[in-house]
Amino acid sequence: MSTTRIVFEEAKTRLFQEILKMGTMAEEALVRANVALKNQDLDLARAVKEDDRLIDELQYLIEDEAVVIIATQQPVASDLRVLMTALKVTANLERIGDFAAHLAKLALRMEGKPHMKPLLGIEKMAEIGATMIRETVSAFIAGDAEAARQTAKMDDSIDDLNREVVQDILVLMKEFPDRLEQATQLLKVATNLERLGDHVTNICEWIVFGATGQHIELNE
Amino acid sequence: MQQAGRISETTAFFLHGEVVEMAPTKDIFFNPKDPRTEAYISGRFG
Structure with missing residues (x-):
């Protein structure tokens, strides 16, 4: 060679290692935010919110490294398409980290009050989201367009669960009109998770672009 | 080679007297169809 x-x-190997680390951090942030919401663990929620800046710092580092590779x-x-994809993956992972931090903030706003009902749908959405993050970062590292297409399909499950969760919350709002505040926070949680799935899908689309040079829309 | 990319509209890649690929410059440098073109322009052989 x-x-x-x-x-x-x-x-490129160094850049990929950093992106793998960033993906792991985003996935962990989501898993921890989910636990904080489920258990109403305010300390954990605060930690997730604080740690988001570590993901942001890693984004700057990766972007700087990518730009230096392009320039030198x-x-x-x-090679160029992979670097473009790396920049897009990084930007989307940063946004995913923001969603996890926002989930933690919503947990804090609920002030540790018991949930009106177990958040089974929301938990499942977060679990699928975490799996999608892990799978999509693996697909990026491997440059595997087919794995990216398969991962994007999981977003349909998040969307289906979101519809169910929203319906459930609307019923709860009618049942417990004195707890509209918590119900509203839960609606925001579901919306956040739905948007998180969209950002993973964006990453999948860029992986396909990196591998084939073709722009495509997944999950239209 | 970078100069060819900057100033030309069409680029052809020849290897051992054979035209391997000829296409708009943007396609050759961003998404070449032949793996030998890709290998050459990305410095895998010179």
Whole structure:
């Protein structure tokens, strides 16, 4: 392998390792926010909210590294597409981290009061979201367009659960008109998780672009 | 090679006297169809 390729491959490997770390942090943030919501664990919720800045810092680091690779290595073809994809993946993971932090804030706003009803649908949405994050980062590292397409399909389950959860909450609102505040927070939680799934789908679309050069819409 | 990318509208890649691929420059440099073109422009061989 030529020296130029060795330098490029090493830089790309470092970038991928950072993105893998960022994906793991975003996934963990979501899992922890879900636990904080379920158990009304305010300390955990505060920690998730605080740790979001670590994800943001990693985003800046990855973006700076990617720009240096573009400037010094002048990549073309699939090398360039992969770097473009890396920047998009990073931006979406940062947003996913924000959603997890927002879930933690919603848990804090509920002030540890017991839930009107167990949040089974919401828990399931968060679990699927966490799996999607893990699968999509693996698909990116492997440059696997088919795995990205498969992962995006999981967003349908989040959307279906969101519809069910919203219906459930509307019923609860009628049943417990004195607890509209908590019901409203729960609606926001569901909306956050639904949007999180959309951002993972965006990542999947960019992985397909990185692998094929074609822009596609998944889950229209 | 970068200069060819900057100034041309169409790029052809020749290997051992054979035209491997000829296409608009943007396609050659962003999404070449032949793996030999990709390997050459990305420095896998020179």
